[in-house]
Amino acid sequence: VVSWNxxxxxxxxxxxxxxxxxxxxxxxxxxxxxxxxxxxxxxxCCSLDGKTGKALELYAEMQxxxxxxxNITYLSVLKSCSNIAALEIGERIHAQIHGISExxxxxxxxxxxxxxxxxxxxxxxxxxxxISVKDLCAWTALIAGYTQQGExxxxxxxxxxxxxxxVQPDGVIFLSVLxxxxxxxxxxxGLKYFENMSEVCGxxxxxxxxxxxxxxxxxxGQLEVALDMIKRLPSKVD
RNA sequence: CUAGGUG
Numbered sequence: 001v002v003s004w005n006x007x008x009x010x011x012x013x014x015x016x017x018x019x020x021x022x023x024x025x026x027x028x029x030x031x032x033x034x035x036x037x038x039x040x041x042x043x044x045c046c047s048l049d050g051k052t053g054k055a056l057e058l059y060a061e062m063q064x065x066x067x068x069x070x071n072i073t074y075l076s077v078l079k080s081c082s083n084i085a086a087l088e089i090g091e092r093i094h095a096q097i098h099g100i101s102e103x104x105x106x107x108x109x110x111x112x113x114x115x116x117x118x119x120x121x122x123x124x125x126x127x128x129x130x131i132s133v134k135d136l137c138a139w140t141a142l143i144a145g146y147t148q149q150g151e152x153x154x155x156x157x158x159x160x161x162x163x164x165x166x167v168q169p170d171g172v173i174f175l176s177v178l179x180x181x182x183x184x185x186x187x188x189x190g191l192k193y194f195e196n197m198s199e200v201c202g203x204x205x206x207x208x209x210x211x212x213x214x215x216x217x218x219x220x221g222q223l224e225v226a227l228d229m230i231k232r233l234p235s236k237v238d
Numbered sequence: 239c240u241a242g243g244u245g
Contacts, residue, residue: 073240073241078242106242107242136243139243141243179244
């Protein structure tokens with residue numbers, strides 16, 4: 001069974017979704033019972049493919065066979081929910097999680113992400129507050145949620161709060177932060193964060209960071225500064 | 239053998 005799972009995973013990695021599904025059926029035809037991991041790989045694959053309905057279908061089907069979903073199953077299903085902003089389904093799963101498994105940090109982060117993408121920052125904040133040890137990913141999920149809802153100032157103050165607590169930011173969270181600045185037209189803050197990122201935190205800006213900055217500058221009408229940044233791009237990249 | 243955050 002383990003090797004079947006590996007095989008399915010291989011198909012998924014090469015984006016041969018149909019082959020993966022076929023493979024899954026064939027293993028059952030041979031009288032082997034898929035493990036939770038088999039289902040997880042499949043569900044994960046459907047949510048990556050944007051086949052959210054199928055993912056939820058598989059999730060229901062696996063429960064129908066009296067297999068217990070594990071944390072990884074919930075993660076994949078929640079990811080599907082965030083993709084289509086399916087708040088009701090997400091809440092249903094949240095309720096299920098409470099009954100069945102001990103919540104871990106990965107799960108909490110996925111919930112925050114899901115609520116954020118569904119526009120329910122109220123609930124996202126609630127989940128966040130219940131976490132005892134918040135790591136960088138949890139912060140990012142929350143901050144990105146506020147950013148996406150247009151609550152830039154909330155996002156930025158959370159970021160400052162996080163740094164006061166001594167959590168080291170990474171390139172991913174800076175992208176959300178820069179996007180928040182861009183959204184709110186906070187040119188100076190954006191420039192400050194951008195500078196701070198490389199000089200204090202030692203993070204090398206990627207193309208994405210530069211795009212974000214150029215977007216910020218462009219929207220604020222600072223076209224010549226934006227142009228200047230574009231000109232300096234190639235030398236910074238290598 | 240499978241798992242969370244960014245435009």
